[in-house]
Amino acid sequence: MLIKEEILMMVTVLMPVYNAGEFLREAMDSILNQTYEEFEFLIINDGSTDSSVNIIESYEDERIKLVHNTENMGLIKTLNKGIEIARGKYIVRMDADDIAETNRIETQVNFMESNDDVAVAGSNGVIFLSDKPMIKKPTDFPIRYTEIRCRLLFESPIMHPAVIMRKNVLLENNYRYRDEYKDTEDYGLWVEIAKDHKIVNIPKKLLRYRIVSSSMTNQALKKMSDRIRVMKKIYILGLDYLGVEYSEDELDIHAEIALSSTLKHFQYTKRSVEKWLHKLIAANNFIGRYKSEIFNREIAEQYFNVCVYNGTYVDYKNSKFANYNPKSFFTYMKLKSAVRIKQMVR
Template sequence: MNELVSIIMPSYNTGKYIAESIQSIIEQTYKNWELLIIDDCSTDNTDDVVSQFRDLRIRYLKNDKNSGAAVSRNYGLQEAKGKWIAFLDSDDLWMPQKIEKQISFMQKNHYFFSYTQYEEIDEQSKSLGRVISGPKRITQKLMKAYCWPGCLTIMYDAEKIGMIQIENLKKHNDYAMWLKAIKNSDCYLLEQNLARYRKRNGSISNTGYSKLIKYHYLLWKNGEKCSSVIATVRTIENVFCGVWKKLAYVKKEDGCR
């Protein structure tokens, strides 16, 4: 279990958080990884923060112009050299055994695509007491119904899934990747909390409900090239399943780290 893991990390004006995110990768018990940070023309101190890390496994790439997370992820995937592909946004965190446990889970069960549970934290890295899970097995049909996995928990075998490149979507570009990956393998849940997702005021993930519905529609219309009718039906299904996820797969726990 010593194959290279390529970790894709888009960044934009997260100088306040990115050091902690990078450190959570450095502290992994699994050591054979490369971190590809793709900066989207940040205007804060991200450059200065990243330059403090001298680890040769870290590659700092830059977009020519501000282009969005979809372009950054595409760039990172083009540059990735690992058998395993994983994702961590520049304000989120991993638990120390995340990579080791997930690869072991996949190799033991002959899986090619997996995700884990995660907990939510605030801007000060304090737990909000919520752990998010999902279905134990996500088929292509189920993935179309909703984006069940958290991006920070995904890992897949690049040799099986192949090269993924997505449309330039402002929102739900991670979902666009899973919709492509699921065509080559079902996705399986490792039922352990191995990541920490940061809830930030003003972030794109906290976009208003009406705009989120719009972005779901654009995912299907522009990303998946569906007709207007199919895109509308898929959007309605996504909204319904989003409510179901909150009811069925979000647990409130006092014992979060």
Template sequence: MPRASVILPVYNTVAFVWEAIHSILVQTYPDFELIIIDDGSTDGSAFLISQITDPRVVKIFHSTNQGLVATLNEGFNRATGEYIVRMDSDDISTPDRLDVQISFMDQNPLIDVCGAAFTTSSGGVLKVNPASHEEIKTWLLFHCCICHPVTIIRNSMIHRLNIQYDSNYPHAEDYEMWNRLASQVQIANLPINLLYYRQHKGQVSNQHKAIQDATARRIRQRQFSQLGLELSDEENQIMLDILEFKINPYDYHCYTKAVGFANWVLDQNCKYQIYNQELLSMAFSRCISHLPY
């Protein structure tokens, strides 16, 4: 049994998929299986994958496209490693990624999910997400602060809690799962660059942005419901303006509405104690003041 199972779903990314696969096969940590699931590609990706002879590679081919959620859940079911590592077919892992993340998980047995920092190109600006569990849980109310393709997950937790990606949250299935897990397990982010995240026109965030945004709104509303709040369309728009750093401090009406909304949420959190009150206050303050973490 390998220490890690790397799950790599593929769908029509022939221009990038070999770099993604190669970045895993040359890892400094060798004890892994790479589960490549081609989800009915029609662009030559499947043929390229079929030529791989590395014995650590498990190749699965779908005759028709089943969608990312079904493919990811199949990966969960097929994984035999102690850890499940996510990887996308258009990104590049750093050579020491598995070494760093597995070492961290081994040394921190209470952590069940671990993400990391990333850049959008070699030598690019490092994107560092909140590190501690309480910070991550708080910021998840605002947006997804865990980079999906650079996560490592404890397989025992997946089985213990019977975790699957939920197809009811298209194009934001990871954001939904992180929010669901944040109240059950401990999550961390490493401030170390372990991934080059490729940006291109074919990304989900570009092709399906409207659906992704609508799904994210439903996920946030589910979290607000824990605070006893049901947001109106106007209140949802205020929250969106806050989290997108669109509050104009020189527009008195806009600014006071944002501060009033934040205080409303903070009062409810004081009552229900879902989030760390100090961290939630800081998150609202940073967003309203245009100060990203």
């Protein structure tokens, strides 16, 4: 009996490339110099017109598998193509401008082999600006699945190019990146997967995530109205899963809460924000979708952030949310003072 080629390999590192010549060699070297050496490095060239292909072809490493799209297909279609042709049991995502720590793959494979109930595992890392390398921001994502599920109601606590995924879970459940979530396609994917499968973060810094001025996330932030429109589609997935009814105004309030750190102007009062968040708690108490202690703490965290960006510490201290997640004035001021740096690296 012939064994299918798809299951002969443990790891596929999937890296789409489009005009990434400036940082590509550094990204490739960080993968090829891993402590874990047995993998397929699947690089999909999405119609690059710069030096990217020449850089890739300059490597003489049999692990590299270079595939060319016949035309520029965009990130979503390229990633989905990669999922289909990857031969690994695990798919390790990598972007062409980031830097993987040398033990990244080894750490993630060992973790997944020891936790067969986990579908996706991300990690923490360090975010840095390409043009201002001295400005760095260590990430502090939630680790546990129970916490991540709650956070996904508002944002993605998963660093996309830092994940390792089980290919069979993606294929068997038809999980793919969706066009309707363009520029936040990973967030939409995590929300879909987390309904029925575990997503966690490994508590180690395994990736250095580069922010460049031309990055898609950066561009999307500049087009905030378009970003909110797409994000609301993902929020709807989470709200429907929670079983809460919402008006268009309430959906807008939810978006304003979730995106509070990126907004310059706020439309809704803190009273309306509080009312909506209490409605979410009531819905969860009724349906029991999330553990109430963890869910309530996350709701309180969101209100605390709103008070940092559009309020005062007293607003939070005097709210009922402070009972779920007590916060000190020192914590408030520390976050308040970090607002400017945080906005620079988002």
